[in-house]
Amino acid sequence: MRVAAVELGDGEEEIIPGGRMAPDDLPTSYLLSAGYDGKAEKAFLRLYEPTSQQIYLWYDDTNHLPYCISKASPEELRKNKGLVGYPGFLSLEEEEKFDALRGEAVKVTKILASNPLAIGGQGRSGIRYVIGDSWESHIRYYQNYIYDRGLVPGMPYRVEGGRLVEEKYALPDDVAGRMDAIFAEEEAEFREHMREWARLLQCPVPPLRRVAVDIEVYTSVANRIPNPDEAPEPVIAVSFVSSDGLRRVLLLNEAGEAELPVVDGAEVVFHADERALIEEIFRVLNEYPIVLTFNGDNFDLRYLRRRAQNLAFPLEEIPITQGRRFTFLRNGLHIDLYRFFLNRSIQIYAFGNRYRENNLDDVASTVIGKRKLEIGDISGLSLDELARYCLRDAEITYELTSFSDDLVMKLMVILTRISRMTMEDVTRMGVSRWILALMEHEHRRRGWLIPNAEDIIEAKGGTTTEAIIKGKKYLGAIVRSPKPGVHFDVTVLDFASLYPSAIRNWNLSYETILCGHPECRGKVVPGTSHWVCTRRRGLTSLLIGSLRDLRVRWYKPLSRDPGRSEGERTFYDIVQSALKVFLNASYGVFGAESFPLYCPPLAESTAAIGRYAMTQTVDASRKLGIEVIYGDTDSVFLDQPTTAQIQKLVGWAEDELGIEMDVDKVYRYAIFSKRKKNYLGVYPDGSVDIKGLTGKKRHIPPLLKEAFLRLTGILGGVKSIEDIPGAKEDIRDLVESVHARLQGRDFDLNELAFSVMLGRKLSSYETNPQHVKAAKMLRERGRTLDIGDIISYVVTQGGVKPVQLASRRDVDVDKYVEYLESMFEQLLDALDMDFDELVGRPRETTLDSFFTR
DNA sequence: AACTGTGGCCTGTGAC
């Protein structure tokens, strides 16, 4: 009998779950997760019941089976001895599906098996390898189960007489009424979709009971973290912080001599032996429906499981199951916040790119304004310090989910509902998988065959435009050359969700682009040779389009509606951010080879429509008498437009392009050099908006950054053209003082350090850039280095040196003056100022002045 | 063989 979890690859694990079975009648409970129980050979669901605040397991009662699809007939398949004799093979069922690529019905055969392994196998085995071509065979079994039963993770269900019943949440009448009014003009198909989306998004999210866990491990070598797959060292501390008030630190005190530390507002407990300590940890892990960690997949929970095995815990007493990359719990859900915050879409679109490094300290300090405690080596801490340090980590881990009224938990649940993925998966996987799941769900719901990647490429082919950047696949957005100089009263207009609007308006989808109907060939995407179907509504167009409309015309206005309570506004803001994450990724995925529905002409057409919208808008502005100073992808910077002119332009875009334009920002004035993606704008309140300028980049030495910040401070104080001479004086003083500091070597070495991230392993660099040189010097001194590490180096006379190995005398001061110059020049150019003059260097004799002498 | 100027390329960091 198998007791241990058998690994099936990422995420799919033949888990033997533990915990409470759902009673025959379970009140309203939220579906959070699903899996496959290898022993029972059944799919199971994890339901969170908000009154008892517990997880209940519910097992499939419909005899749902794993399957994949073949285009061969049952008769043909029956001749395949390898298939018929395959262990676990059960039966064949003929079925009709819709082949969207061909636009016609297709007869397929469902191949049913007793367990998911028989379909997918391990390595190169499984039915899908025996039969050659197969469809829908790479979908995780529990995900298949969710699709086939039309389940929506994150939504409420009930168990009645042992059966799972949907708790049909209906939109309140007044909400439905207002929505109908707003979307009255939309196509019926869109309206239906939007109503269903709104039902999922509007349904309240219950408070989720959860505990954050953090462990500390003894380190025999200072600062060397023990390998969690070996777990050689004892667990010396663990802390819990929960939503129901638990704040507890468990400490290992084998000597039994120390005095129990007192930590404010927390309970501290000693354990004389590690086994008892771990047993207590497991008791808490089993008790909570949701366990939060920061990097628990790769460290805390992984270590605990291994450590328990080392201490000869019987497997069934370890509540942790281990996949190749992820670590799960038998009873509840494990959510690794490290993975969630690492997700680039979450980082950029949900948190505005506020945190840059993916460690707990950086994320927590920018998101909730709380830092880790600073310590040296773990093993050098007193029990008192250890307890405080460990508690703080659990505390900030918990608070990352609790700030702003549980914003992050709600965001996760909303993402779960949109994507149809389990909460564990949605917090671990990238946005392309979310979109894939959403698309798969919609295919299954409609009875469409989910195409394989090769099917789409074969039918639709590649791209026809040439990218500007070598090595890219197709032509992207337009960036206009800015008009250099200082411009007062600049208004920036942007398209509301340009690419999703393009996808919606032009009916873009993998099945509608380059369709087979001769009569559609005239509907050509401007700037390409691709045409789009005029007969059928594209699936992507419908999904993305309806989500877009809902965000732009419903949730975004609501999140800013002063007539709503603050709580409501926050919730609407979460929803609109979640939608934004989806929408922003929706175009890119179709241009990513790794995406299973990769469709180059689709991505290419989307970008082409974006270019068309931009060029048309610039033309229209010109005709309205507005000068366009700059524009990038979906925005235009207008020079002193009147309100009437703006209104006309917005109206034009709505009528001619079918896209809403919003006033994104208004600058009191803006400074442009001739560089694209580089400018400084000053808002009416004097705050400064900086884009692309070198002085803002994260790798720039603090001394230079500081100087740049002061420069922007001076510019922020400029109210009108009359203030400019004064500002110039201030800038002159600033440059002089920084220059003098450099020349006088009046600095700390750290202030001059460039901090550049290692983008790959040291061995795989083709060239030898500066940060790699410095990294190699560190490695020679025994530092271990990894992808993502930040290398700090200073530029010295003899080349670069890691900041740790350099001294102040080494510094190549002239080089730093050069950096200062090029950084300042990006703005001084536009102000007609000359850096050389500011630092007392004679003006270069230009050829011109030479001849006119 | 050493030096220098050039231009393509690599790398990291952003904008959108």
Add this chain to the structure above:
DNA sequence: GTCACAGGCCACAGTT
């Protein structure tokens, strides 16, 4: 996803 920048690396060609 593509576009754009800074800044340095590096191969190459031509010169001394």
